[in-house]
Amino acid sequence: MIKIALAAMMAAAFSGAAQAEEFLVGAELPMSGALARVGSGMHEGVMVAAEVFNRNNGKHKVKILTVDDESTPAKAIAAVEKLASQGVVAITGGYGSNNIAPASDAANKLKLVYMTSGGVDDSLVSRGSRNFFRINNTAGYERAVLGLLDEMGAKSVSIVYSTKDATSDLAVSVQKALASKGVKAEAHSFDPAITDFKPIINKVKLQDKSEVLLMVGYENDYVGILRAARVLKPSLKALVGVWSLATPKMAAEFPDLMPNVYGTALLPFPATFETADGKAFADTYRQLYKKEPDYLGQFGYVQASLLFDAIARAADKGTVRKGGIADELRKTDRGTLIGRVQFAANGDNPNFVHRMGQHQDKKIAIVWPKEHATGKMAYPAVPW
Template sequence: MSKKFLSVLAVTLLSFTVIVSGCGTQSSASSSGSSDQSTASSGDIKIGVPLPMTGSEATYGKDMENAIKMAVAEVNAKGGINGKTLGTVTGDDACDPQQATAAANKLVSEGVVAIVGGYCSGAVVPTLTIYNEKNIPYIVEAANSSKITDENPGNTFQINGTAVHQTQKAVELFKKLGAKNVAIVEQGDAYSSDLAKQTEAAWKAAGNTVVSHDVTTKGEQDFSSLVTSLKSKNTDLVFWTAYYADGALLIKQLRQGGYKGAIVVGDGSSDPKLIQMAGAAGEGTYVLSPPVAEFLPTAKQFADAYKAKYGQTPGAYAPLAYDGINLLADAMKRAGNTDGKAIIKALIETKDFQGLAGKVTFAPNKTLQESNFIVLQIKNGQFVLQ
C-alpha cells in the first residue's frame, strides 16, 4: 500500500508540475503582450516592425509584414546597405496601446536601428517617445491620425496621407455627390475620432450641415436605433470613419433599414473584406483609400511578385509598407551609416523619392507634402477607381 501510495503521489506531483509549467508559459505570454509574438529574420542591421499580428486588424498587419519582407529581400539581393544586410524583428502591437508599448520596449531592447510599420494610430501614438528617446527613426506606413503629427517628437515620418489629407478628399467627394445633410459615425479611437472631428469641422466651414455625429462601440452588433435616428434626420450621406469589420455590419443594417442615401467609408475600411462582409448591401459604397497596388501602374511587377510568393493579391497598405523599407534604405545609404540622428537628417532631406505609391517629399511637420488618397467605389462586387 505504501509503495502504491508513493507511486500515485509521484505521478500526481509530476502531472501538477506539467500543468503549472504550462500555465506559467501561458501567463508569461499573456503578461509580456507582444514580446512573445515577435518574429525575426537574420541580418546585420535590425529593423523593428510594429504591426497588429493578432486581433481584428491582423489581416492588415500580416499583409504589411509580407510587403516589408519582400522589400528587405530585394534590398539585400542588391548588396544591402553599404555591404550589410537588413533583418527584421516584428512586434505584435495588436492595435492596442498597452500591447504596443510592450512591443516598442521589446524592439528597442533588440537593438533595432529604425522602425517601419504602424497600422493603428492608437497603437502608434503611445510609442513615439519610446523610440525618440533612443534616436530611432520611425517611418509610419499606414497610421494617419493628426495626433501622430501633433505629438511627433522629431523622429517620426508619415508616408500615408494624414487625416488632413483624407478630410480634404472627403469634402471634395461629398460635394461631388451633392450631399447636404451629412451624418458622421466613429468609434472613439484615435484614428476614427480624429478623422470624424476634422471632417465635421471642414464640412461645416464650407457652409454645410452635419446632422449628427455618433460614436459607436467597437464590436457593436445592433445599429437599429442609430439607423432609425439617421433616417429621421433626412440624412443623405453617412460617413463611417472606423474599420471595416464593424463598418460592413453598419452598411448592411443601414440598407436593411431602408436608408437610401450615399455611404462613404474612410481608409480604415479599404479592404476587400468590406465587400465580402457587407455583401449586396455594400454595392455603391464609396471608399477613401490609400494608393492600392491594383490601381498603380508602377506597382504591377510588385503585385505579381507578391501574389506569386504569398498566393494572394497585396492589400491596401502593401505598397506603402514596401515603400517604407526602400525609403529607409535610401536614407541609410545617403546617411552613410546606421546612426539614428544621421538617418533622421537624411529622411528630412528626402526629396521626390519615387515609391510605388508615388513620390515622397516631407513637409516641415514630417508628413507627406502632397496627399496620396484615392476614391474607390464598390461596383459588381469589386473596387472600381473613381
C-alpha cells in the same frame, strides 16, 4: 597570369559579398486583435519591400523582426521595447493612432526611428519627436472625402464616427468643411466598444434623412454600421467610409455588405502598375503571397522602402547609430507609389492626397479624382 587575375577577381567579389551589412529592422504591427486585417496587409507590404531592397541594393541587406502588438497600446509599447532589445536600428509599422502614439514615444526614448502609414492623428506630429515619420495624414483623407462628396453633389450627410482621436479629428474637420459649403451635416459619435449600431442608424433614418452616410471608423465599426443599415434600410444614396474599407479582404469576407460602398483606396482591384517600382512591387507581392496587392500593402511597401533606403545611406556615412537614419529621411524627396514623398521637420508628408474607391462587382474601382479614375461612380447606389 590569367588564372591569378581571375582568382583575384573572384576573391574580391566574395569579399564584397561577405562584407554586405545586414541591418535588423523591427515591424510592430497588429497581427491579431481588432486590427489584424490591416496589420497583416501592411506587414505584407513591408516584407515585399525587404525582398525588393535585398535583391537590388547589393551593398546592404535588411532582416525584418516582427512582433504582434495585438491591437492594444500596452502591447505596442512592449513590442517596441522587445524589438529594441533585439538590436533593431529602426521600426516600421503600427496601426491606429492610439497604438502608434505610445509605441512611437517609446521608440523615440530609445532613439529609434519610427515610420508608419497607420496613424493620422495630428497630435502625432506636434509632439516634437525627432524620430517619428509618416507618409500619410488626416488632411489627405479629408481632401479625398470632400472631393468625392462634392462630385456626388451631396446636399446632406450623416457622419457616424468613433470617439478615438484620429477618427474624431477627421469627422469634426469634415463636418466644418461641409457646413461652410452649405451642406447639411449631422454628426453622431460612438464609443469604440459599441456593437449595436441600430440606434444610431435609426437616428440617421428618422431624424437626419440624409442622402449620404459617412462612416469614420475602423473595420469592425464599418461591419457593424453596414449590418445595421442593411436591416433598417435608411433612404440613402451612398455609404462612404475612410481607411481599411475599400480592400479585397473586406470584399471577400463581407460580400453582402460591400457592394457600392466607397472607401479610400490608392489602387484599383485587381491592381495595375506602369512604373518600374510599381511592377517590382506587384510582381514580388504576387510571388510571395499568391494574390493581388491592395493599398494596405502599397502603404507598407512605400514606408518600408523609404526607411530601408535611408538606412543604406546612413550606413554609407557610418551614422546608423548616430541619428543618421532620421537625418537621411529628412532629406527624402522621391516619387513613390503613393505620389511624391517629402518629410517636414515634424516628420509629416505634406504632399499626401488620397483617392476614393468603390466596391463594384467584386472589384474596386478608383472613382475620385477623375484623373486617376479606373471606373465610373455608381450613384445613387447602396449595398441592399
